[in-house]
Amino acid sequence: MRRILVIEDHRDLVLSIFNYLEPRGYILDTAPDGRTGLELAETQSYDAIILDWNLPRLEGLDLLHTYRERGGPVPVLMLTARDDIDDKVAAFRTGVQDYLTKPFALAELEVRLEALMSRKPVESRQLQIADLQYDLGTQRIVRSGKKLHLYPACRRLLEVLMRASPDTVTREQLERSLWGEDPPDADRLRAHIYDLRKVIDGPFETKLLHTLPRVGYRLADERMKP
Structure with missing residues (x-):
């Protein structure tokens, strides 16, 4: 069973992701804001994280920066409406492994998650x-x-x-x-x-x-x- 953390404040989008992935065998947790998401990411075990950029309390990129700085190893897929190349570069440099812009197809989200989770993890130092x-x-x-x-x-x-x-x-x-x-x-x-x-x-x-x-x-x- 693959366990995914969805850090996203739009309830309808979260519901759509849950309705699509849960019947396919995924276990999902959700956080509606950045601080809650960071706490879950650091205290629970996940196979991947879906992260929105614009979040209340703590923005997605700031969350990711803190998580990586503290050694957080879980692969992250940034899910956002920001499609500017500078935003994408900033996200990858901060520690994102994949970047998917809204709107998106749920089937593509699943394929990208599977690709993330199948990669050989980098040896931790x-x-x-x-x-x-x-x-x-x-x-x-x-x-x-x-x-x-x-x-x-x-x-x-x-x-x-x-x-x-x-x-x-x-x-x-x-x-x-x-x-x-x-x-x-x-x-x-x-x-x-x-x-x-x-x-x-x-x-x-x-x-x-x-x-x-x-x-x-x-x-x-x-x-x-x-």
């Missing part, structure tokens, strides 16, 4: 633990929508811990990741861990970086079951 995200390509680190700043040693520790999560990484493994086979004294690693914890956990209620005395460290949301 983003690590995520709970609300903490690390984009290895851009080196952007975000938690709960807030951009975080780490110096290179802490970024390296964060990458190692996120890749291993929820397993524990020993002190020796972390030291090797930073300094190879010739680590400095133990206080140096302890200082980096302190700096890392201050940035990724300090301002937030839920703590993700945990110390296992005489063993090492693990990065995980302890509220989640293993």
Whole structure:
């Protein structure tokens, strides 16, 4: 079953899309405004998103920019009356995979959705633990929508811990990741861990970086079951 999110404020159009796609086996959710759509896109699992440009509360292109900036991977089909080439270029550069102008045939919408969902997904270069995200390509680190700043040693520790999560990484493994086979004294690693914890956990209620005395460290949301 393919699950689609329709972010569109015109009820008659949404009803037409539902009436056409649901009998063909699609599961559809809808959002009547941009903020609701962004929240659903970031908290639910979808195979594709149909996105209108002109939306209340948050415009479609702004929604898409935020979604992609936070690592949102789901393919997006922009469905809009805007047919100017500059608008199309702006949409594709923001992260749209397909662009369909109104009015349109529902059969064509379905074919385009199928084409989107059949493409091989791009390999993700983003690590995520709970609300903490690390984009290895851009080196952007975000938690709960807030951009975080780490110096290179802490970024390296964060990458190692996120890749291993929820397993524990020993002190020796972390030291090797930073300094190879010739680590400095133990206080140096302890200082980096302190700096890392201050940035990724300090301002937030839920703590993700945990110390296992005489063993090492693990990065995980302890509220989640293993």
